[in-house]
Amino acid sequence: MSLTDPGSYYENFTVGDIYEHSRGKTISETEHQWLTLLVMNTAQVHFNHAMVSADPDTYIGGKRIVYGGIVLSTVLGLTSEDCAENSITEIGMNNGKHPNPVFAGDTLFASSEVLETRDAPDRDDAGIVKFKHMGKNQDGKVVVEIEREVLIKKQAKWARN
Amino acid sequence: MAVHRVVRGNFFEDFEVGHVFKHHWGRTINEGDNSLFSTVTLNYLPAALNKEYAQSLGYAGCIIHPLLVMNVVFGLSVEDLSEQAIAQLGYFDMKFGVTVYPGDTLISESTVMEKRESKSRPAFGIVRFRTVGRNQKGEEVLSYERPVLIKKRSHYGPEAMAAKAKEGKS
Numbered sequence: 001m002s003l004t005d006p007g008s009y010y011e012n013f014t015v016g017d018i019y020e021h022s023r024g025k026t027i028s029e030t031e032h033q034w035l036t037l038l039v040m041n042t043a044q045v046h047f048n049h050a051m052v053s054a055d056p057d058t059y060i061g062g063k064r065i066v067y068g069g070i071v072l073s074t075v076l077g078l079t080s081e082d083c084a085e086n087s088i089t090e091i092g093m094n095n096g097k098h099p100n101p102v103f104a105g106d107t108l109f110a111s112s113e114v115l116e117t118r119d120a121p122d123r124d125d126a127g128i129v130k131f132k133h134m135g136k137n138q139d140g141k142v143v144v145e146i147e148r149e150v151l152i153k154k155q156a157k158w159a160r161n
Numbered sequence: 162m163a164v165h166r167v168v169r170g171n172f173f174e175d176f177e178v179g180h181v182f183k184h185h186w187g188r189t190i191n192e193g194d195n196s197l198f199s200t201v202t203l204n205y206l207p208a209a210l211n212k213e214y215a216q217s218l219g220y221a222g223c224i225i226h227p228l229l230v231m232n233v234v235f236g237l238s239v240e241d242l243s244e245q246a247i248a249q250l251g252y253f254d255m256k257f258g259v260t261v262y263p264g265d266t267l268i269s270e271s272t273v274m275e276k277r278e279s280k281s282r283p284a285f286g287i288v289r290f291r292t293v294g295r296n297q298k299g300e301e302v303l304s305y306e307r308p309v310l311i312k313k314r315s316h317y318g319p320e321a322m323a324a325k326a327k328e329g330k331s
Contacts, residue, residue, distance in 0.1 A: 003214060004207060023203070031201055038198065039229075039236035040186065042169065043244050058247060058284075058317075068249040069232040070202070076228060077203030084206065088218050089257070090227035093305075096252030146252060 004085045009155035010127035013114045021078050021110045024138075027066055029104040036067045043067070066102040071144050075135030078110035083133075086158070088126055089151040096146035100137070107138045115147065125157035170244025172314035173276070173286035180273040182241040188233050190225050192263040198229040225261040227303075234294030234303050237269035242290050245317065248310040250287070255305035259296065266297040274306060284316035 036046045044051055045059060046067045056062030076084075084090075102108070116130035129152050135144040199209050207214040209226040216222065243249065261267065275289040287308050294303040315321060 003211075025203060035198070035201060035232075038194065039232040040188065040239070041232075041236040042240045043246060045247055058312075065248075069228075069235055072252070073198075073202040073204065073228045073232065077205075080204050080206060087206070087208070089260075092257060093255040094253055096255070098249060098251065101248075 005081060006155075006159070008082060008084075008086050008152070009159065010086075010117065010129065010152045011155045013117050013129045013152070015114050015117060017114045019079070019082050019112045021082055021112070023078055024107045024109045025074055025078055026107040027070065027074065027102060027104060032064075032066045032070060032104045035070045035073075039069065041067050041069070060101055061103075063103050066104065066106070068098050068144070071098065071102045071108070071135065072096065072146065074108055075110045075133060075144050076148075078108065078135070079112050079131070079133050083112050083129075083131055084150055084152075086153045087150045088153060091128065091149040091151055093146050093148045096144065098144050100141040100143050102137060102143050106143075108143065109136050109138075110134065111136075120151060124154075126151050126153050128152075166319065168319050169240055171241060171311075172245050172318055173288065173311045174314045176273045176276055176288050176311075178273050178276060182238070182271045184237045184241055184269040184271065186237055187266055187268045188237060189266040190229065190233060190261065190263060192223070195223065195225050195229060195263060198232070199226045202228065204228060220260060221262060223263065225263060225265070227257050227261075230257070230261050230267065230294065230303055231255070231305075233267050234269045234292060235307075237267070237294075238271050238290070238292050242271055242288075242292075243309045243311065245312045246309045247285065247312065250308045250310060253306040253308075255303070257303055258301035261296060261302050267294050267302060269294050275308075279310060282310070284313055285310050286313060287311070 052059035053062045111134050113132045120126050130149045132147050212223050271290045271292040279285045289308040291306045
Protein backbone atom coordinates (compact mmCIF):
# COMPACT_ATOMS: atom_id res chain seq x y z
CA MET A 1 0.00 0.00 0.00
CA SER A 2 1.13 3.51 -0.67
CA LEU A 3 0.26 6.51 1.43
CA THR A 4 -2.65 7.41 -0.81
CA ASP A 5 -4.71 5.16 -3.07
CA PRO A 6 -2.83 4.69 -6.38
CA GLY A 7 -6.13 4.19 -8.20
CA SER A 8 -7.72 7.53 -7.45
CA TYR A 9 -5.63 10.04 -9.37
CA TYR A 10 -7.26 12.42 -11.83
CA GLU A 11 -6.48 10.13 -14.77
CA ASN A 12 -8.34 7.24 -13.11
CA PHE A 13 -11.74 8.93 -13.28
CA THR A 14 -13.87 8.32 -16.36
CA VAL A 15 -17.10 10.18 -17.03
CA GLY A 16 -20.07 7.90 -16.49
CA ASP A 17 -18.27 5.53 -14.12
CA ILE A 18 -20.12 4.68 -10.93
CA TYR A 19 -18.45 3.74 -7.65
CA GLU A 20 -20.38 1.71 -5.12
CA HIS A 21 -18.36 2.35 -2.00
CA SER A 22 -17.21 -0.45 0.23
CA ARG A 23 -18.44 0.48 3.69
CA GLY A 24 -21.67 1.31 5.46
CA LYS A 25 -21.84 3.46 8.57
CA THR A 26 -24.42 3.27 11.34
CA ILE A 27 -25.03 6.70 12.84
CA SER A 28 -24.97 6.16 16.58
CA GLU A 29 -26.94 8.22 19.06
CA THR A 30 -23.70 9.53 20.56
CA GLU A 31 -22.21 10.66 17.26
CA HIS A 32 -25.45 12.30 16.18
CA GLN A 33 -25.63 14.29 19.43
CA TRP A 34 -21.97 15.20 19.82
CA LEU A 35 -21.28 16.16 16.21
CA THR A 36 -24.34 18.44 16.20
CA LEU A 37 -23.17 20.15 19.39
CA LEU A 38 -19.48 20.16 18.37
CA VAL A 39 -20.39 22.53 15.55
CA MET A 40 -22.73 24.59 17.78
CA ASN A 41 -25.92 23.71 15.91
CA THR A 42 -28.63 24.91 18.33
CA ALA A 43 -31.71 23.45 16.60
CA GLN A 44 -33.56 21.47 19.25
CA VAL A 45 -35.17 19.20 16.67
CA HIS A 46 -31.86 17.30 16.85
CA PHE A 47 -31.47 17.07 20.64
CA ASN A 48 -34.68 17.76 22.59
CA HIS A 49 -36.47 14.44 22.88
CA ALA A 50 -39.29 15.75 25.11
CA MET A 51 -40.18 18.38 22.50
CA VAL A 52 -40.21 16.09 19.47
CA SER A 53 -41.83 13.07 21.14
CA ALA A 54 -44.74 15.23 22.38
CA ASP A 55 -45.63 16.32 18.82
CA PRO A 56 -45.21 13.55 16.23
CA ASP A 57 -47.39 15.46 13.74
CA THR A 58 -44.76 18.19 13.54
CA TYR A 59 -41.61 16.09 14.04
CA ILE A 60 -41.47 13.00 11.85
CA GLY A 61 -42.48 10.02 13.95
CA GLY A 62 -41.81 11.98 17.15
CA LYS A 63 -38.09 11.32 16.66
CA ARG A 64 -35.03 13.55 16.71
CA ILE A 65 -33.82 13.94 13.14
CA VAL A 66 -30.07 13.74 12.49
CA TYR A 67 -28.63 17.13 11.45
CA GLY A 68 -28.18 17.14 7.67
CA GLY A 69 -24.55 18.27 7.90
CA ILE A 70 -23.72 15.00 9.64
CA VAL A 71 -25.54 12.99 6.99
CA LEU A 72 -23.70 14.85 4.25
CA SER A 73 -20.32 14.60 5.99
CA THR A 74 -20.69 10.89 6.77
CA VAL A 75 -21.76 10.02 3.24
CA LEU A 76 -18.85 12.03 1.82
CA GLY A 77 -16.65 10.25 4.35
CA LEU A 78 -17.79 6.91 2.94
CA THR A 79 -16.79 8.14 -0.55
CA SER A 80 -13.51 9.77 0.45
CA GLU A 81 -11.06 6.88 0.09
CA ASP A 82 -12.21 6.26 -3.48
CA CYS A 83 -12.90 9.82 -4.60
CA ALA A 84 -10.86 12.33 -2.63
CA GLU A 85 -7.79 10.70 -1.15
CA ASN A 86 -5.61 12.31 -3.81
CA SER A 87 -7.45 15.60 -3.68
CA ILE A 88 -5.60 18.85 -3.18
CA THR A 89 -8.48 21.29 -2.73
CA GLU A 90 -12.22 21.13 -2.27
CA ILE A 91 -13.75 23.48 -4.86
CA GLY A 92 -17.46 23.43 -4.20
CA MET A 93 -20.80 21.65 -4.08
CA ASN A 94 -24.18 22.25 -5.67
CA ASN A 95 -27.71 20.87 -6.05
CA GLY A 96 -27.58 19.16 -2.66
CA LYS A 97 -30.81 17.69 -1.30
CA HIS A 98 -32.01 15.65 1.65
CA PRO A 99 -35.00 13.73 0.21
CA ASN A 100 -35.52 11.58 3.34
CA PRO A 101 -34.64 12.00 7.02
CA VAL A 102 -32.04 10.04 9.01
CA PHE A 103 -32.46 8.93 12.63
CA ALA A 104 -30.01 7.50 15.16
CA GLY A 105 -29.48 3.81 14.40
CA ASP A 106 -29.84 4.19 10.63
CA THR A 107 -27.02 2.84 8.47
CA LEU A 108 -25.79 4.90 5.54
CA PHE A 109 -24.29 3.66 2.28
CA ALA A 110 -22.74 5.72 -0.51
CA SER A 111 -22.27 5.69 -4.26
CA SER A 112 -20.68 8.19 -6.62
CA GLU A 113 -20.94 8.93 -10.32
CA VAL A 114 -18.27 10.78 -12.30
CA LEU A 115 -20.10 13.60 -14.09
CA GLU A 116 -17.21 15.53 -15.60
CA THR A 117 -13.41 15.74 -15.71
CA ARG A 118 -11.41 18.74 -16.90
CA ASP A 119 -7.94 20.27 -16.61
CA ALA A 120 -7.39 22.83 -13.88
CA PRO A 121 -7.24 26.35 -15.35
CA ASP A 122 -4.21 27.45 -13.34
CA ARG A 123 -1.95 24.41 -12.88
CA ASP A 124 -0.87 21.39 -14.89
CA ASP A 125 -0.28 18.93 -12.05
CA ALA A 126 -3.97 18.47 -11.19
CA GLY A 127 -7.42 18.27 -12.71
CA ILE A 128 -10.98 18.90 -11.62
CA VAL A 129 -13.41 16.02 -11.17
CA LYS A 130 -17.11 16.59 -10.73
CA PHE A 131 -18.91 13.83 -8.84
CA LYS A 132 -22.51 13.19 -8.01
CA HIS A 133 -22.55 11.55 -4.59
CA MET A 134 -25.57 9.71 -3.27
CA GLY A 135 -26.26 8.40 0.23
CA LYS A 136 -28.93 5.83 1.03
CA ASN A 137 -30.17 4.29 4.25
CA GLN A 138 -30.60 0.59 5.06
CA ASP A 139 -33.96 0.58 3.24
CA GLY A 140 -32.48 2.01 0.05
CA LYS A 141 -34.08 5.42 0.55
CA VAL A 142 -31.99 8.38 -0.64
CA VAL A 143 -31.00 10.54 2.32
CA VAL A 144 -28.62 12.90 0.53
CA GLU A 145 -27.51 13.64 -3.01
CA ILE A 146 -25.10 16.35 -4.06
CA GLU A 147 -22.74 17.38 -6.84
CA ARG A 148 -19.20 18.18 -5.83
CA GLU A 149 -16.07 19.43 -7.58
CA VAL A 150 -12.63 18.50 -6.30
CA LEU A 151 -9.12 19.33 -7.52
CA ILE A 152 -7.25 16.02 -7.75
CA LYS A 153 -3.58 15.24 -8.36
CA LYS A 154 -2.50 13.99 -11.76
CA GLN A 155 -0.69 10.68 -11.55
CA ALA A 156 1.81 11.75 -14.21
CA LYS A 157 3.11 14.54 -11.94
CA TRP A 158 2.63 13.14 -8.46
CA ALA A 159 2.67 9.33 -8.48
CA ARG A 160 6.30 9.01 -7.37
CA ASN A 161 5.22 10.42 -4.00
CA MET B 162 -38.39 40.83 39.61
CA ALA B 163 -39.34 39.50 36.23
CA VAL B 164 -39.71 36.12 34.59
CA HIS B 165 -38.15 36.01 31.16
CA ARG B 166 -39.53 33.17 29.06
CA VAL B 167 -36.86 33.03 26.44
CA VAL B 168 -37.67 31.66 22.99
CA ARG B 169 -34.65 31.54 20.70
CA GLY B 170 -34.80 31.41 16.92
CA ASN B 171 -36.80 33.21 14.24
CA PHE B 172 -40.08 32.07 12.73
CA PHE B 173 -41.12 32.26 9.07
CA GLU B 174 -42.95 35.59 9.54
CA ASP B 175 -39.85 37.17 11.09
CA PHE B 176 -37.74 37.02 7.92
CA GLU B 177 -37.70 39.74 5.28
CA VAL B 178 -35.95 39.39 1.97
CA GLY B 179 -32.70 41.36 2.18
CA HIS B 180 -32.32 40.95 5.96
CA VAL B 181 -28.67 40.47 6.93
CA PHE B 182 -27.69 38.53 10.05
CA LYS B 183 -24.25 38.75 11.60
CA HIS B 184 -24.26 35.52 13.59
CA HIS B 185 -23.14 35.07 17.15
CA TRP B 186 -20.13 33.55 18.85
CA GLY B 187 -17.50 32.90 16.21
CA ARG B 188 -15.38 29.81 16.57
CA THR B 189 -11.67 29.20 16.77
CA ILE B 190 -11.15 25.75 15.30
CA ASN B 191 -8.38 23.74 16.90
CA GLU B 192 -6.52 20.55 16.03
CA GLY B 193 -8.70 18.46 18.34
CA ASP B 194 -11.87 19.64 16.60
CA ASN B 195 -10.31 18.73 13.27
CA SER B 196 -9.14 15.25 14.24
CA LEU B 197 -12.39 14.40 16.02
CA PHE B 198 -14.63 15.53 13.19
CA SER B 199 -12.53 14.02 10.38
CA THR B 200 -12.19 10.62 12.02
CA VAL B 201 -15.74 10.22 13.33
CA THR B 202 -17.16 11.00 9.89
CA LEU B 203 -14.65 8.66 8.14
CA ASN B 204 -13.15 11.60 6.29
CA TYR B 205 -9.58 10.33 6.52
CA LEU B 206 -8.30 13.10 4.29
CA PRO B 207 -4.50 12.98 4.54
CA ALA B 208 -4.20 16.76 4.08
CA ALA B 209 -6.22 17.15 7.29
CA LEU B 210 -4.61 14.37 9.33
CA ASN B 211 -0.99 14.00 8.18
CA LYS B 212 1.16 17.12 8.57
CA GLU B 213 4.06 16.02 6.38
CA TYR B 214 1.70 14.97 3.62
CA ALA B 215 -0.19 18.28 3.86
CA GLN B 216 3.15 20.09 3.52
CA SER B 217 3.99 18.04 0.43
CA LEU B 218 0.86 19.55 -1.16
CA GLY B 219 2.11 23.05 -0.39
CA TYR B 220 0.09 23.67 2.77
CA ALA B 221 1.70 25.13 5.89
CA GLY B 222 0.52 22.13 7.92
CA CYS B 223 -2.64 20.07 8.45
CA ILE B 224 -5.64 21.87 7.04
CA ILE B 225 -9.03 22.02 8.72
CA HIS B 226 -11.25 19.58 6.86
CA PRO B 227 -13.45 21.58 4.46
CA LEU B 228 -16.56 19.76 5.71
CA LEU B 229 -15.77 20.87 9.27
CA VAL B 230 -15.43 24.43 7.98
CA MET B 231 -18.83 24.03 6.36
CA ASN B 232 -20.44 22.59 9.48
CA VAL B 233 -19.03 25.30 11.77
CA VAL B 234 -20.12 28.14 9.47
CA PHE B 235 -23.53 26.45 9.25
CA GLY B 236 -23.73 25.78 12.99
CA LEU B 237 -23.07 29.41 13.86
CA SER B 238 -25.97 30.44 11.63
CA VAL B 239 -28.56 28.11 13.13
CA GLU B 240 -29.93 30.22 15.99
CA ASP B 241 -30.75 33.11 13.65
CA LEU B 242 -31.84 31.12 10.62
CA SER B 243 -33.05 27.64 11.41
CA GLU B 244 -33.51 26.98 15.11
CA GLN B 245 -37.26 26.94 14.36
CA ALA B 246 -36.85 24.85 11.21
CA ILE B 247 -38.00 21.27 10.91
CA ALA B 248 -36.06 20.34 7.78
CA GLN B 249 -32.87 21.38 6.02
CA LEU B 250 -33.81 21.03 2.36
CA GLY B 251 -30.51 21.39 0.55
CA TYR B 252 -27.21 23.07 -0.31
CA PHE B 253 -26.59 25.17 -3.41
CA ASP B 254 -23.72 27.11 -4.99
CA MET B 255 -21.32 26.12 -2.24
CA LYS B 256 -17.83 27.51 -2.86
CA PHE B 257 -14.79 27.01 -0.69
CA GLY B 258 -12.41 29.96 -0.35
CA VAL B 259 -9.08 30.28 1.44
CA THR B 260 -7.71 27.30 3.36
CA VAL B 261 -8.52 27.16 7.09
CA TYR B 262 -5.81 26.11 9.55
CA PRO B 263 -5.97 25.10 13.22
CA GLY B 264 -6.15 28.30 15.28
CA ASP B 265 -8.14 30.26 12.72
CA THR B 266 -11.36 31.88 13.92
CA LEU B 267 -14.45 31.65 11.76
CA ILE B 268 -17.45 33.95 11.77
CA SER B 269 -20.62 33.60 9.79
CA GLU B 270 -23.08 36.01 8.16
CA SER B 271 -26.28 35.41 6.18
CA THR B 272 -28.74 37.21 3.91
CA VAL B 273 -32.40 36.29 3.35
CA MET B 274 -32.70 35.64 -0.40
CA GLU B 275 -36.28 34.46 -0.80
CA LYS B 276 -39.31 33.31 1.18
CA ARG B 277 -42.44 31.46 0.15
CA GLU B 278 -45.31 29.46 1.54
CA SER B 279 -45.15 25.67 1.64
CA LYS B 280 -47.87 24.34 -0.68
CA SER B 281 -48.29 21.07 1.18
CA ARG B 282 -47.80 22.28 4.78
CA PRO B 283 -49.61 25.54 5.66
CA ALA B 284 -48.04 25.75 9.14
CA PHE B 285 -44.58 26.16 7.56
CA GLY B 286 -42.81 28.28 4.99
CA ILE B 287 -39.63 27.95 2.98
CA VAL B 288 -36.87 30.54 3.36
CA ARG B 289 -33.72 30.54 1.27
CA PHE B 290 -30.58 31.99 2.82
CA ARG B 291 -27.12 32.80 1.52
CA THR B 292 -24.43 32.31 4.14
CA VAL B 293 -20.80 33.47 4.00
CA GLY B 294 -18.07 32.30 6.39
CA ARG B 295 -14.92 34.36 6.98
CA ASN B 296 -11.68 33.96 8.89
CA GLN B 297 -10.15 36.42 11.35
CA LYS B 298 -8.63 38.40 8.45
CA GLY B 299 -12.03 38.81 6.79
CA GLU B 300 -11.13 36.41 3.98
CA GLU B 301 -13.97 34.29 2.63
CA VAL B 302 -13.61 30.61 3.54
CA LEU B 303 -17.01 29.44 2.30
CA SER B 304 -20.29 30.59 0.81
CA TYR B 305 -23.47 28.69 0.01
CA GLU B 306 -27.25 28.94 -0.19
CA ARG B 307 -29.71 26.77 1.66
CA PRO B 308 -33.51 26.56 1.61
CA VAL B 309 -35.09 25.64 4.94
CA LEU B 310 -38.61 24.61 6.00
CA ILE B 311 -39.45 26.87 8.97
CA LYS B 312 -42.31 26.98 11.46
CA LYS B 313 -44.76 29.87 11.32
CA ARG B 314 -45.13 32.04 14.37
CA SER B 315 -48.92 31.85 13.87
CA HIS B 316 -48.81 28.08 14.50
CA TYR B 317 -45.71 27.56 16.66
CA GLY B 318 -44.88 30.93 18.26
CA PRO B 319 -45.08 31.30 22.05
CA GLU B 320 -48.70 32.51 21.92
CA ALA B 321 -49.83 29.71 19.63
CA MET B 322 -48.07 27.13 21.81
CA ALA B 323 -49.66 28.56 24.97
CA ALA B 324 -53.10 28.35 23.32
CA LYS B 325 -52.41 24.74 22.26
CA ALA B 326 -51.35 23.83 25.81
CA LYS B 327 -54.52 25.41 27.23
CA GLU B 328 -56.66 23.48 24.74
CA GLY B 329 -54.92 20.27 25.70
CA LYS B 330 -55.66 20.79 29.38
CA SER B 331 -59.37 21.71 29.05
